[in-house]
Amino acid sequence: MISFGPIPSRRLGKSLGINNIVSPKTCTYNCVYCQVGKTKRHTTEQDAFYLPEVVFREVEKHLRRLKPDNYPDYLTFVSNGEPTLDLNLGESITRLKTLGIPVAVITNASLLNREEVRSSLALADWVSVKVDAANEATWKKLNRPVAGLSFDDYWSGVYLFADEFFGTLCSESMLVRNYNDDAGHLKQLAGMVKELSPQTAYLSIPIRPPAEKHVGRPAAEQLNTAWQLFNSVGLNTELLTGFEGVDAGYTGNAFEDILNITAVHPLREDALLKLLENDQADESVLQSLLHQRLIDKVQYRDKIFYLRHYNATS
Ligand code: SF4
Structure with missing residues (x-):
């Protein structure tokens, strides 16, 4: 199946997924946290998987079957592996853009030191690059790149792409316990991501x-x-922890407002108290959210923050 969905996505609204990689899973990485299983073809060799006309035909057919109210906001390459391993990616993007829907690509960015990969990817309207590691040792442990890839080449490719790309660039960093989540590493990572000037830096968890x-x-x-740390260097930073949410300020429903905002970013205690006041609610709402373990209270330096509860041990 080349296309699937649309799937609701906080980043992209309604997103029609496109898998341009023929099974088995083919990737330059074999990330320990990969959610599509272990990499079967671990390679940097590009291949022509589907013909661009086949991808176009399948997506066009899929769109015809959708009801108007389910029409996607984006066509998104989110593959069974790494989408830039597809030699036809650029041509597929060009054809799909004739459908009048913006095209997004979610890439691990490992091949962006190749000029032809950057120019194909630059045809997209929205690109998310994976940036999990600030040093080679973490990169090798977490992303497990195929032999022959170099950490310095990967980062210089990402910087070059960020500089050349005219569309919307976002970054995504998957945080994994005891791999890349210590403060020293996160600080370094924030500094490196900052140099890419992404529209939004997303922090995700498995x-x-x-x-x-x-x-x-x-x-x-x-x-x-x-x-x-990401926010302190001026990055517009959002959490992706599996909860949909939007920082829509106060709507009159304090319970929902707190859940929505803390799904996107931690809420400082003084801001939360102000929100309760604006929503004409009292602290019993906060106590109820804590009691039901829907949010967590954490300390950073001398301030208290609240964020949406997720099960850190599963
Ligand atoms: S880059 Fe993506 S597809 Fe490849 S192994 Fe990592 S998470 Fe999986």
């Missing part, structure tokens, strides 16, 4: 079964620290 069973989520304190 929410589906990972390739390796031992993989765990960071503790709430670590996720909060990551957000604070």
